[in-house]
Amino acid sequence: MNKRQGGLHDVRFLGEHKVIEIMRRFFEPMPTWVVPFGDDVSALPITGDGEVAVLKTDMLVDKTDVPRGMSLWQAARKAVVMNVSDFAAKGVAPKAALVSLGLPKRLLQTDVEEIAKGLNSGARQYGAYIVGGDTGEASDLIISVHLFGTAKTNTLMLRSGAKVGDIVAVTGFFGKSAAGLQILLNGFAASEDLREVLVSSVFMPQARLSEGLALQASNAVTASIDSSDGLAWSLHELARLSKVGLVISALPIASEVKCFANFNGLDACELALYGGEEYELVVTVDPKKWTSAEESVEAVGGRLLPIGKVTRDPQILLDVDGEKRAIEPRGWEHFKSPHCALR
Amino acid sequence: MNKRQGGLHDVRFLGEHKVIEIMRRFFEPMPTWVVPFGDDVSALPITGDGEVAVLKTDMLVDKTDVPRGMSLWQAARKAVVMNVSDFAAKGVAPKAALVSLGLPKRLLQTDVEEIAKGLNSGARQYGAYIVGGDTGEASDLIISVHLFGTAKTNTLMLRSGAKVGDIVAVTGFFGKSAAGLQILLNGFAASEDLREVLVSSVFMPQARLSEGLALQASNAVTASIDSSDGLAWSLHELARLSKVGLVISALPIASEVKCFANFNGLDACELALYGGEEYELVVTVDPKKWTSAEESVEAVGGRLLPIGKVTRDPQILLDVDGEKRAIEPRGWEHFKSPHCALR
Numbered sequence: 001m002n003k004r005q006g007g008l009h010d011v012r013f014l015g016e017h018k019v020i021e022i023m024r025r026f027f028e029p030m031p032t033w034v035v036p037f038g039d040d041v042s043a044l045p046i047t048g049d050g051e052v053a054v055l056k057t058d059m060l061v062d063k064t065d066v067p068r069g070m071s072l073w074q075a076a077r078k079a080v081v082m083n084v085s086d087f088a089a090k091g092v093a094p095k096a097a098l099v100s101l102g103l104p105k106r107l108l109q110t111d112v113e114e115i116a117k118g119l120n121s122g123a124r125q126y127g128a129y130i131v132g133g134d135t136g137e138a139s140d141l142i143i144s145v146h147l148f149g150t151a152k153t154n155t156l157m158l159r160s161g162a163k164v165g166d167i168v169a170v171t172g173f174f175g176k177s178a179a180g181l182q183i184l185l186n187g188f189a190a191s192e193d194l195r196e197v198l199v200s201s202v203f204m205p206q207a208r209l210s211e212g213l214a215l216q217a218s219n220a221v222t223a224s225i226d227s228s229d230g231l232a233w234s235l236h237e238l239a240r241l242s243k244v245g246l247v248i249s250a251l252p253i254a255s256e257v258k259c260f261a262n263f264n265g266l267d268a269c270e271l272a273l274y275g276g277e278e279y280e281l282v283v284t285v286d287p288k289k290w291t292s293a294e295e296s297v298e299a300v301g302g303r304l305l306p307i308g309k310v311t312r313d314p315q316i317l318l319d320v321d322g323e324k325r326a327i328e329p330r331g332w333e334h335f336k337s338p339h340c341a342l343r
Numbered sequence: 344m345n346k347r348q349g350g351l352h353d354v355r356f357l358g359e360h361k362v363i364e365i366m367r368r369f370f371e372p373m374p375t376w377v378v379p380f381g382d383d384v385s386a387l388p389i390t391g392d393g394e395v396a397v398l399k400t401d402m403l404v405d406k407t408d409v410p411r412g413m414s415l416w417q418a419a420r421k422a423v424v425m426n427v428s429d430f431a432a433k434g435v436a437p438k439a440a441l442v443s444l445g446l447p448k449r450l451l452q453t454d455v456e457e458i459a460k461g462l463n464s465g466a467r468q469y470g471a472y473i474v475g476g477d478t479g480e481a482s483d484l485i486i487s488v489h490l491f492g493t494a495k496t497n498t499l500m501l502r503s504g505a506k507v508g509d510i511v512a513v514t515g516f517f518g519k520s521a522a523g524l525q526i527l528l529n530g531f532a533a534s535e536d537l538r539e540v541l542v543s544s545v546f547m548p549q550a551r552l553s554e555g556l557a558l559q560a561s562n563a564v565t566a567s568i569d570s571s572d573g574l575a576w577s578l579h580e581l582a583r584l585s586k587v588g589l590v591i592s593a594l595p596i597a598s599e600v601k602c603f604a605n606f607n608g609l610d611a612c613e614l615a616l617y618g619g620e621e622y623e624l625v626v627t628v629d630p631k632k633w634t635s636a637e638e639s640v641e642a643v644g645g646r647l648l649p650i651g652k653v654t655r656d657p658q659i660l661l662d663v664d665g666e667k668r669a670i671e672p673r674g675w676e677h678f679k680s681p682h683c684a685l686r
Contacts, residue, residue: 016478027473028467053396101402108354116366129372131377134402138404
């Protein structure tokens with residue numbers, strides 16, 4: 001394909017990951033940065049003794065990120081939680097957030113108040129404060145959150161440190177958000193109790209910050225990523241940046257998802273692997289330090305579930321009763337994936 | 344007006360400043376912050392010895408901030424420059440920027456490349472680097488830039504320190520962007536040379552970073568603000584936050600603007616005072632240190648123009664040959680001001 005043809009592809013054809021890859025080529029790299037492009041956060045030195053500023057931005061757009069039925073309070077809170085989840089994956093406590101808001105002109109004062117309350121709630125739940133922002137008119141509701149914190153360089157849990165023989169682990173069971181979205185967007189059925197659990201995982205996502213900070217303190221984690229683009233995508237990213245492979249032998253499917261999938265004739269593995277919009281942490285742990293890692297997460301009320309092993313063979317495989325099949329490198333991707341319904 | 348009626352006003356009725364005021368009420372204030380809401384940037388402590396993180400976010404939306412004829416490269420560059428200007432006003436060098444991009448699906452790969460080049464160019468012109476970001480689909484082109492730097496708390500030039508007797512000064516002449524927008528949006532006429540100067544001040548805004556850093560080093564500035572919402576608005580903000588008044592005796596109108604206004608039957612004072620989209624600094628200077636301030640700005644190739652005095656009487660007045668009239672507290676305001684033409 002020649003250059004001219006390539007230049008004529010629109011962003012929907014390219015997809016989010018390719019768009020980011022294209023842009024990066026034109027950004028002159030900072031000589032002193034600590035965490036370059038491609039990890040969950042950016043970081044750069046602020047003192048001579050290894051202290052770094054940790055920065056993250058993630059943007060919520062109502063037409064792709066806010067399913068019908070989600071309140072403005074929930075949407076604003078989610079915009080903060082999405083960013084906190086990336087800090088959690090690096091083991092960094094967020095200190096402050098700034099918010100750029102694009103507001104459709106139809107929004108009322110009560111809507112603005114809902115959004116402000118949701119932002120504050122999302123920040124305070126994780127110990128951060130909203131310290132500034134900007135607003136202007138836009139066709140969509142846009143909530144762009146910018147998160148700031150500090151850390152010691154050598155304590156950041158990057159995507160790139162997994163070693164052959166490490167244990168692959170996650171902080172919870174998967175598939176609930178994907179199932180919740182199937183209920184909200186595609187009209188799938190669930191009992192009232194089940195619906196409540198699955199839909200609330202979409203409307204009220206929880207970042208695993210306590211777990212991330214505990215794992216960082218345990219000094220047992222060799223690589224870490226959050227799972228906002230889906231478990232499969234996170235596994236592929238961890239493996240790619242660590243230059244290893246993974247075999248997953250215990251797929252962590254939530255029991256509610258098995259029940260929901262069974263009732264609706266859906267594939268529970270598919271929901272758990274490729275759903276996205278989940279905020280668990282996916283980590284690799286030095287096996288000699290497993291107990292320390294597990295205990296530190298349990299001490300903050302969380303859980304650490306071993307799901308597989310890091311391998312030399314650079315494939316990402318799911319082992320089902322000894323039969324191995326490839327986990328595909330796909331997940332939720334902006335521009336390419338179907339949109340949430342407009343509010 | 345009762346609460347219910349107030350809650351039913353939409354954001355266009357409220358205007359940008361009121362929307363921000365409403366939101367702030369719901370943000371729990373950070374106990375340790377250094378520069379709270381209402382200044383050009385936010386700042387919070389990062390070390391025990393007075394070092395602070397300086398944070399700023401400002402969002403560009405094509406339908407309000409990008410007039411027809413402005414390229415994507417220029418729009419992306421401007422999104423960075425808008426933020427750098429706020430750092431300049433505080434005397435802080437930006438180190439790193441993150442960018443959240445909302446991209447309409449019609450954009451092509453070549454458009455994405457243009458945006459990336461513009462972002463990089465805007466950052467590198469002022470010594471900063473793009474270190475991260477996020478992208479997703481949006482109806483408008485949205486470029487939300489987040490800027491980061493560090494400073495010593497006591498060196499920040501805030502909006503709030505002007506003292507009675509201080510000299511009011513600016514880093515350049517005003518009205519060129521307003522005149523340029525009249526040419527671009529309303530079809531006013533200008534000679535080719537004049538058009539080039541006026542339109543380029545819209546398409547290629549320059550942040551006064553060298554001037555801001557020089558003024559900070561001179562230790563002569565008591566208060567400072569950038570003029571992105573217009574000279575009149577900036578004067579009112581400086582006075583309000585410093586609890587003083589101002590008398591402007593030498594309105595700094597660009598000669599090109601006088602010429603343009605004269606030819607088109609427009610009011611040059613109006614263009615210089617209320618136009619907005621200008622990136623000069625508006626500062627107050629301790630009169631005993633005027634020479635030091637002036638020389639430090641000239642040493643970096645800039646100029647510092649005295650335009651008035653700080654007064655006890657809390658009015659913002661324009662003195663024209665001894666006759667004083669009020670400068671109104673208005674300028675460009677999101678939601679309320681007319682939009683730029685869509686691209």
